[in-house]
Amino acid sequence: MKKRSKLGVLLILLAVCLVFAGCGGKKEKDGGTLEAIKARGKVIAGVKYDTKLFGLKDPATGKIEGFDIDIAKALAKKIFGDESKVELKEVTSKTRIPLLQNGDIDLIIATMTITEERKEQVDFSDVYFKAGQSLLVKKGSPIQGLEDIKKGVKVLTAKGSTSAKNIREKAPDATVLEFENYQDAFTALKAGQGDALTTDNAILLGMQKQDPNYIVVGGNFTDEPYGIAIKKGDSEFVQVVNDLLKEMKESGEYDKLYEQWMGVKPE
Numbered sequence: 137m138k139k140r141s142k143l144g145v146l147l148i149l150l151a152v153c154l155v156f157a158g159c160g161g162k163k164e165k166d167g168g169t170l171e172a173i174k175a176r177g178k179v180i181a182g183v184k185y186d187t188k189l190f191g192l193k194d195p196a197t198g199k200i201e202g203f204d205i206d207i208a209k210a211l212a213k214k215i216f217g218d219e220s221k222v223e224l225k226e227v228t229s230k231t232r233i234p235l236l237q238n239g240d241i242d243l244i245i246a247t248m249t250i251t252e253e254r255k256e257q258v259d260f261s262d263v264y265f266k267a268g269q270s271l272l273v274k275k276g277s278p279i280q281g282l283e284d285i286k287k288g289v290k291v292l293t294a295k296g297s298t299s300a301k302n303i304r305e306k307a308p309d310a311t312v313l314e315f316e317n318y319q320d321a322f323t324a325l326k327a328g329q330g331d332a333l334t335t336d337n338a339i340l341l342g343m344q345k346q347d348p349n350y351i352v353v354g355g356n357f358t359d360e361p362y363g364i365a366i367k368k369g370d371s372e373f374v375q376v377v378n379d380l381l382k383e384m385k386e387s388g389e390y391d392k393l394y395e396q397w398m399g400v401k402p403e
């Protein structure tokens with residue numbers, strides 16, 4: 137009997153080892169992101185579909201356009217010599233990290249702030265855009281800055297964003313309502329479901345362009361340096377993306393795209 141239970145324990149241990157070995161083996165076989173991209177023949181980039189200036193899908197034409205989109209195309213050009221070798225997949229602030237971790241996308245180029253917390257889950261490229269959190273209100277609103285976001289004020293933003301986290305810290309008495317994406321939040325603002333919308337100034341400027349009855353107020357109250365997110369541990373692919381950003385800056389392409397989308401020269 138004793139012998140038998142020992143054997144049982146051994147068998148269980150063996151099974152556990154095999155399971156672990158199986159997982160480990162798969163990881164090694166996975167290889168790097170660059171290898172996977174080359175084998176597949178295209179880059180799969182996670183981008184926003186609802187964010188004017190960075191990644192916006194035109195429902196009439198189906199075209200997806202913006203600063204982040206042009207960086208994705210430049211990456212395809214670097215790898216394949218052909219900017220059309222890229223598939224754009226929609227992400228939201230909430231879905232982008234899980235989609236990267238699942239292997240559904242190769243990288244995230246989607247208005248994503250580099251934070252210490254996120255660095256525990258993904259790796260980031262160098263900073264490619266400097267934003268800061270601000271507020272969007274209807275013209276004539278009594279809210280003119282963060283100091284007006286008090287108890288009883290409803291602030292709208294998107295789930296999974298630094299914007300939601302920051303506003304809770306900066307205006308702890310306000311009511312924060314979180315939406316699946318920024319267009320839903322903007323629609324809610326227009327429908328009078330809130331007093332202000334908060335996220336990065338550059339995203340808010342895109343909304344102000346979409347509807348000039350709304351205006352960005354109060355200046356920035358955080359720093360939001362954007363990075364391109366890559367699967368954790370893939371330093372080879374981080375290098376490829378950093379090289380791309382460097383080359384784009386040196387060739388003047390970065391400045392050209394920045395000015396094209398933002399309407400001003402980069403600082």
Ligand code: GLU
Nearest residue numbers: 229247248249297298299
């Ligand atoms: N940059 C901020 C963030 O990464 C806000 C924009 C967004 O949600 O994508 O959370």
